[in-house]
Amino acid sequence: xxxxxxxxxxxxxxxxxxxxxxxxxxxxxxxxxxxxxxxRLQSFGSLxxxxxxxxxxxxxxxxxxxxxxxxxxxxxxxxxxxxPALMSYRTALAARP
Numbered sequence: 702x703x704x705x706x707x708x709x710x711x712x713x714x715x716x717x718x719x720x721x722x723x724x725x726x727x728x729x730x731x732x733x734x735x736x737x738x739x740x741r742l743q744s745f746g747s748l749x750x751x752x753x754x755x756x757x758x759x760x761x762x763x764x765x766x767x768x769x770x771x772x773x774x775x776x777x778x779x780x781x782x783x784x785p786a787l788m789s790y791r792t793a794l795a796a797r798p
Contacts, residue, residue: 704729704730708729711723730745730794731745731746732746732791740782742779743780743783743784744777744778744779745790745791747777748769751777753769755767755768755770757778758780763781764781764783765780765783766778766779766780766786766787766790767779767780775794778791778794
């Protein structure tokens with residue numbers, strides 16, 4: 702929703718004023734989050750296309766980040782209580798073509 706709003710606002714202004722629209726394609730990183738029993742679950746990227754999952758940080762008995770890879774390329778991450786670490790992975794995912 703945040704990425705959509707950041708794109709929709711300027712698009713609406715451009716439409717109403719006749720200004721040029723940003724030509725960059727709109728391609729936000731898919732994401733979701735959920736709070737479950739005092740734990741924050743967050744995900745970024747395209748988990749469904751992965752052919753391998755690896756533990757990237759932490760411990761599965763506590764806070765962790767798992768990476769989802771397709772052909773050895775990171776395509777998504779899931780984490781429990783690891784917001785700062787996940788944001789750096791989100792940035793990396795957003796930078797990919």
